[in-house]
Amino acid sequence: MKSPNRDLLVLLKDETMSEQAIEQEVEKLNNMLFNVETSDSFYTSHELLDLNKFKIIHDKKQLQQIAKEKSLKPFLFLCNLN
Numbered sequence: 001m002k003s004p005n006r007d008l009l010v011l012l013k014d015e016t017m018s019e020q021a022i023e024q025e026v027e028k029l030n031n032m033l034f035n036v037e038t039s040d041s042f043y044t045s046h047e048l049l050d051l052n053k054f055k056i057i058h059d060k061k062q063l064q065q066i067a068k069e070k071s072l073k074p075f076l077f078l079c080n081l082n
Contacts, residue, residue: 006030006033008026008029008030010022010025010026010029039064040060043060043063043064044060045080045081045082046063046078046079046080046081047078047079047081048063048066048076048078048079049076049077049078050075050076051075051076052073052074052075052076
């Protein structure tokens with residue numbers, strides 16, 4: 001698995017951690033984020049507010065279809081459910 005090119009800020013409580021332990025911790029974080037940052041989890045954690053039709057869209061297939069469109073209609077808002 002190729003590690004993604006990203007910057008991570010890791011705050012440590014323990015000052016006595018070795019470089020190898022820190023690298024291992026960063027690798028674990030990268031693996032966790034790689035598994036979580038999928039399109040399936042994205043569509044699960046978002047909803048679309050369509051103010052043109054006064055609807056809230058939760059369906060993954062509908063969200064995927066709307067995301068694939070090259071130009072979006074006005075008054076469509078993507079909201080995170082967190």
